[in-house]
Amino acid sequence: MGIRLLLIAAVVLAISWAVFKALRGRGSIGVKENIGDSLSGIPRNDLKRLRNICRGDVDQMNRLIDFEKNRRPGITNGEACRKAIASLTRDNR
Numbered sequence: 001m002g003i004r005l006l007l008i009a010a011v012v013l014a015i016s017w018a019v020f021k022a023l024r025g026r027g028s029i030g031v032k033e034n035i036g037d038s039l040s041g042i043p044r045n046d047l048k049r050l051r052n053i054c055r056g057d058v059d060q061m062n063r064l065i066d067f068e069k070n071r072r073p074g075i076t077n078g079e080a081c082r083k084a085i086a087s088l089t090r091d092n093r
Contacts, residue, residue, distance in 0.1 A: 039065065041077045050081055053088050064088070 039047065039061065047061075054060045061084075068080035068087075075083070 039077065042081045043078055046078060046081045046085065050085050050088075053085060 039058075042065075050061055050064070051058075054064070064084040064087075065077060065080045068083040069075060069077075072080075072083070
């Protein structure tokens with residue numbers, strides 16, 4: 001009886017861990033402490049598209065947005081994100 005209970009608990013923990021990992025990687029852009037100020041205020045669709053282009057590298061996303069903001073002072077984070085997406089899309093043709 002004790003071994004069965006232990007096996008059931010191990011299976012439940014393994015399934016819970018797998019589900020957690022799958023959900024964590026799917027919907028969010030990363031762990032909160034990795035998100036810089038340059039990613040705040042950006043529409044979710046633009047952020048997802050930039051994340052896909054950067055293959056999930058949040059540091060690269062921050063650098064690209066900061067680069068666009070330095071090129072064009074005064075633009076919003078959303079505009080900088082869209083400019084970064086356009087530049088990457090144009091450069092990768």
